[in-house]
Amino acid sequence: GAGVSQSPSNKVTEKGKDVELRCDPISGHTALYWYRQSLGQGLEFLIYFQGNSAPDKSGLPSDRFSAERTGGSVSTLTIQRTQQEDSAVYLCASSLGLAGGLNEQFFGPGTRLTVL
Amino acid sequence: GENVEQHPSTLSVQEGDSAVIKCTYSDSASNYFPWYKQELGKRPQLIIDIRSNVGEKKDQRIAVTLNKTAKHFSLHITETQPEDSAVYFCAAPRGGTSYGKLTFGQGTILTVHP
Numbered sequence: 378g379a380g381v382s383q384s385p386s387n388k389v390t391e392k393g394k395d396v397e398l399r400c401d402p403i404s405g406h407t408a409l410y411w412y413r414q415s416l417g418q419g420l421e422f423l424i425y426f427q428g429n430s431a432p433d434k435s436g437l438p439s440d441r442f443s444a445e446r447t448g449g450s451v452s453t454l455t456i457q458r459t460q461q462e463d464s465a466v467y468l469c470a471s472s473l474g475l476a477g478g479l480n481e482q483f484f485g486p487g488t489r490l491t492v493l
Numbered sequence: 494g495e496n497v498e499q500h501p502s503t504l505s506v507q508e509g510d511s512a513v514i515k516c517t518y519s520d521s522a523s524n525y526f527p528w529y530k531q532e533l534g535k536r537p538q539l540i541i542d543i544r545s546n547v548g549e550k551k552d553q554r555i556a557v558t559l560n561k562t563a564k565h566f567s568l569h570i571t572e573t574q575p576e577d578s579a580v581y582f583c584a585a586p587r588g589g590t591s592y593g594k595l596t597f598g599q600g601t602i603l604t605v606h607p
Binding site for chain 2: 410412418419420422425433468481482484485486487
């Protein structure tokens with residue numbers, strides 16, 4: 378089956394604009410994660426969705442960042458009033474999310490965001 | 494929450510040598526430790542993982558060891574090849590939860606010279 382997909386692959390925007398990044402997880406995966414990876418850096422956790430539970434937003438760096446997951450599938454990460462420090466690769470991952478399970482995360486190709 | 498420290502940040506070896514990357518974690522309740530490999534310009538992919546009920550796991554040229562008492566785990570790559578060149582990330586469950594939320598280490602850039 379298809380893996381995790383993300384769109385767009387690249388996004389260039391001007392400072393102050395809003396952007397939306399999309400993630401399509403693997404079908405049947407109930408857990409979905411967003412990470413941010415700055416150049417040469419590690420994977421910074423942003424937000425986590427698990428089934429119908431309230432999302433874990435503990436990693437969001439500011440209130441300019443928000444995310445939704447509609448119908449338990451597709452997710453959109455929105456960054457309002459973008460700043461230059463938001464420039465990074467935004468990675469989405471999904472997993473089976475089984476209770477008590479320690480599940481492999483499958484990553485998408487990422488969206489490279491550049492804020493001018 | 495979980496804190497994961499990874500060392501070294503860069504590692505350079507000759508083809509055929511072994512490479513070892515070490516990680517420490519803070520939450521004694523953590524029970525799952527995966528390693529991801531990210532080749533240049535590509536997405537991270539799981540290469541091996543270990544659960545807390547074993548001390549070592551091997552898969553061909555790669556192995557992971559776990560010391561729960563000391564709260565550290567290591568990735569061992571033997572007979573390194575140029576295609577092993579990549580960034581390697583360790584991870585541990587975030588907040589000790591069991592649904593797979595992870596905290597990642599900062600990554601190790603491994604370069605294997607032919």
